[in-house]
Amino acid sequence: MKTKKRKCLVMLIAMLVPMTSVTLSGCNGKNEVSNATPDQATTQITTQQITTQEQTKPTVAETTQAPKPDYHEAYQAYKTVLKQNAFEIRAYDYQNKTDESKQIVFEDIMGDDTPELIFVKSVEDTYNDYTYVTLNIYTYSDGECKEISFKDKDEYQLQTSLQYTYDPYILFKSSDGKDLYLFTQRRTTSNVCRFFKFTTDNCEENEIDFKMIMEQTKTEIPNISNSGNLFDEEVGYDKCDKYKYDILDNMGSLLLYSDYLDSDYGNYYSPEKCKGMSYSEAMSFLAKYDSDSQNNADYSPIAGFYRVIKNGMVSSTVEIADDGTFKCEVKGFSADKYYESVCSGVITNLKKISDNKYTFNCSDTVIDDEPETRYINGKEWAIERCDNDFDTTDELTLYTEGTYPTDMREKDYQNYKFWNRNNSENPIPNKMIFLDNGSIYDLSSKN
Known part of the structure; x- marks a missing residue:
């Protein structure tokens, strides 16, 4: 009797827990039946899922650092321009507080990510027997070196050698690098300070303008008052003074300057702060871009x-x-x-x-x-x-x-x-x- 009961119990358990059968995909793509236990089947499914996930996992592109831009052709063209103007560049001697004037700089001012060539040179006016200093800018685009012209000017004169008209100047970018300014002084019977802002508005191709945005006059002439003008509007000397120092205090890159006859703004420039180079320094800088040994x-x-x-x-x-x-x-x-x-x-x-x-x-x-x-x-x-x-x-x-x-x-x-x-x-x-x-x-x- 007990034996019959035990057999019935075994049969009941077998009916309640049937044999587990798992269908898997074989290597040949056909379905194969496995008689593995539940634990073995779970292991096989999990392994297959992981393998499948690894095979279908999207490939992540390797991140590589962008190559540094190569200005080889631009710098070679600029070197030719500098050599063509070498004697006039070396003749510039108005920065009398330094041993050699730093009157050449490479800086992107046109917003095309290619540095422009900016330099000043001394030009003789033999007819009137004096010299003057011009600002010169060249850019490189579409495989060509092009001279930048100035709106309504044949050339941009910064200084002259006429008596009492050695005008100090500072060419610099704002701290955010977005604005280019030219600050000039003229010392005669009055000290006239002017700010010019670089712009290409209403300009032709390869043409720029330095638009005057401030003129401040401190006069020594009796019965004549000091004055100040901002954006073509008379605002008074004091308001101009605040505006002037706000811009100077926000100076970023110092590109070029002349300190001749300037004793008021020396905190804003020095050879160490200036990105400008002398002619010999510029030639040494450009030497690494030479295409052959002939240039050396x-x-x-x-x-x-x-x-x-x-x-x-x-x-x-x-x-x-x-x-x-x-x-x-x-x-x-x-x-x-x-x-x-x-x-x-x-x-x-x-x-x-x-x-x-x-x-x-x-x-x-x-x-x-x-x-x-x-x-x-x-x-x-x-x-x-x-x-x-x-x-x-x-x-x-x-x-x-x-x-x-x-x-x-x-x-x-x-x-x-x-x-x-x-x-x-x-x-x-x-x-x-x-x-x-x-x-x-x-x-x-x-x-």
């Missing part, structure tokens, strides 16, 4: 000041600097006319042929656009434009001091004998440059 050539063997060996009133000189820049000036009277040509450029393809001979070419030459008349000896003369020896694609040859004329190439030897009949067999006393057009330039002094 040693030009000292041919550097110097040379005068042409010619008869007549018209003279020609060329000055070659240690960095390979040159400036050739042709000036003088002939047949009751005044002739002039000023050419600047860069020496390229400098080759040492022997210890006594070098060859080179002139490139990136620019003929200066000087005034059309010149006032000389109490009389006004119309300028006659003339050719310039160094505005040429010909190869030039330089012979060093001590070279025997007979060691020159035949064409140069015959030309040298024509000008030095009595001394054509002795070693030459100075370096000399020979051109294919027959001109010979002899090393000389500026004075």
